C-alpha cells in the first residue's frame with residue numbers, strides 16, 4: 001500500500017523530498033506495487049521534445065495490483081457496490097474475488113473474439129458493473145480501452161471509434177438515467193455505419209428494450225460469459241505501454257485521444273487517492289462521477305481498487321426519484337468519503353433545504369469537489385449542510401491529461417479555504433507564468449498555470465498525433481506543461497483555479513471545445529458562421545452562448561431555426577453541448593486578419609457592453625453595436 005501523509009509536517013517533509021529527490025520519492029511509492037520486473041531507470045524526460053517516460057523497462061499488470069495483491073486479505077471485501085437508478089431494484093455487490101472472476105471471464109471472452117494486446121476496444125456503456133468489468137478485462141490482456149461517455153451522439157461515438165481504430169465495441173441495449181431511457185444500441189448501430197474497424201459488438205442487456213441485432217457481428221454479453229473460464233493469465237505490460245485512451249475536448253474541433261500508461265498512471269492514481277481522501281481500511285468511498293470521464297476512470301475504478309477500497313458506483317442521477325438520492329445512498333452504505341462536482345452541489349442546493357433534513361450523514365468524514373471552480377456559496381452549503389461543519393472539503397484540481405489530482409488539500413492535513421484548491425500534492429511542481437513566459441515567483445500573483453516537472457500520471461501523447469500533444473501542451477511556454485487554466489496564488493501560497501483561458505468551456509464540469517460546437521452549428525445549410533463563448537451560469541458554472549450568422553432567415557422564423565440548431569448540436573455532439581442562448585447577428589466582430597474577437601463576445605455574453613479594451617484592430621465597430629442592440633431588444 002502506498003505511504004500516507006497524516007500530519008501537516010508530514011506533508012511538508014514529503015513535499016520537500018519529492019522536489020529535492022523526485023526519483024527517490026517516486027521509487028518509494030512505486031515499490032509498494034507488484035512488478036514482474038522492477039524498472040531499470042525511474043525517469044527520462046524532455047518537455048521540449050516532448051518525451052516523458054517513468055519506471056523504464058518495468059514490467060507489470062495493473063489488474064494483478066488490483067486483484068492478486070489483495071485477494072488473500074480482501075477476497076471477501078466488497079470492491080464495487082453498485083446502486084441502480086431505481087432505488088426499488090436491488091443493489092449488486094462484487095467482492096474482490098467475485099469481481100476478479102468476472103474480469104477473468106470477460107478477458108477470456110475478449111480473447112475468444114480475437115482481441116490481443118495493443119488492440120483498441122471501444123466501450124459505450126451506462127453506469128453498470130459490466131463497464132468496470134470490461135475496462136479491467138481489457139487491462140488484464142493488454143488491450144487498450146477507450147470509454148465513450150454514454151451521453152455522446154452516434155456521430156461523436158463514430159469519430160472516437162475511428163480515431164482509435166477500435167476492433168470491438170461493448171455497449172448495452174439501453175441505459176437508465178432518472179426517468180429517461182437512453183437508446184445505446186440504436187445509437188451504436190448508427191455510429192457503426194461509418195466504422196469499418198469494428199468487427200464485433202458485445203451487448204449487455206440492461207433495459208430489455210427491443211433492439212436490432214446483426215448476425216455474426218453482435219453478441220449478447222450473457223451468452224458469451226456463460227461458458228467463459230475464470231482464469232486468465234495477466235499479460236505482462238511494459239510500464240510505458242498504453243492502458244487506455246480517453247477523448248477530451250481541446251480548443252480545435254477534433255477531440256483529443258489522451259493516452260495513459262500502465263505503470264505511471266497506476267502509481268499516481270493510487271497515491272493520490274489514498275492521500276487526498278485519507279482512505280483507511282474498511283472505509284466506504286463514493287464518487288458520483290460518470291466513468292465516461294476521467295474522474296470515474298481514476299477515482300471510481302483504478303485509484304480506489306488499487307488501494308483495496310470499497311467503491312460505490314451509482315447508475316442514476318442526483319435528483320431521481322427525489323433530490324435526496326445522494327444522501328440516501330450515503331446513509332444506505334454508510335459512506336465515509338464522498339466526491340462530486342460543484343454543478344451537482346449547486347443544483348441540489350437550489351432544490352432547497354428540506355431534502356437534506358432528517359438524513360443521517362454522520363458516516364461522512366471527507367467531502368470532495370472536482371471538475372470546475374466551486375463558488376463560495378456552494379462551498380459553504382456543502383460544508384455546513386452535508387459535512388455538518390466537520391468534514392474537510394478537498395477541492396481537487398486536475399485534468400484528463402494529468403491522470404490524477406494535482407492541486408488539492410489532503411483531507412484533515414492541509415487547512416482548507418473556500419474556493420481554493422490549496423497546495424500541490426507531493427511530486428507536483430506548479431509555476432505561474434505571465435503572458436511572456438516569465439515565471440512569477442512572488443506569492444501573491446495571477447497568471448497561466450504550468451507544471452515544470454513531470455509526474456508519473458501525466459498523459460504521454462495524444463493517440464496517433466504526437467505533434468498535437470506538443471502543440472497543445474508544450475508550445476505555448478517552452479519547457480513547461482501548460483494546463484490551459486488561469487490561476488491565482490495568495491499570500492499563503494494557496495492556489496485558486498480561475499478557469500480555462502483557451503477556447504474550452506466547462507459546462508456542468510463537462511469540458512467542451514467551442515470550435516466543436518461551432519462546427520456542429522455551421523453544418524446547418526442556412527448558417528454561414530457562428531461563434532460560441534461561455535458565460536457565467538448559476539447552476540452549470542458556465543453556460544453556452546452562440547452568436548449565429550445566417551445566410552437567410554427561414555420563413556418559419558427564429559424560433560424554428562433555434563430548435564433545429566439545438567437538434568443538430570445534440571445529434572452531432574451530445575445534448576450536453578446544446579447552447580443555452582442563441583443570438584442571431586448580422587456579422588461577427590473580426591480583426592483585419594479575419595480572427596473573431598471572442599474577448600468582445602465573451603463580455604457581451606456576460607452582460608457587459610463597454611470597456612472592451614483595445615478594439616483598434618476591429619474591422620467594423622458597428623458590428624459590435626449591432627450585437628449589443630440585438631441583446632437589448
Ligand code: WTA
Pocket residue numbers: 248293294295369370371372373374395396397398399400401421483484485497498499500506509510511
Ligand atoms: C477544470 C476533470 C477549478 C479546469 C478532472 C481543468 C477545475 C478542467 C477543477 C479539466 C477544480 C478541474 N477547480 N477548475 N477543482 N478541477 N477543473 O479534463 O479548467 O474534464 O483544466 O478533468 O476542469 O477538465 P477534465
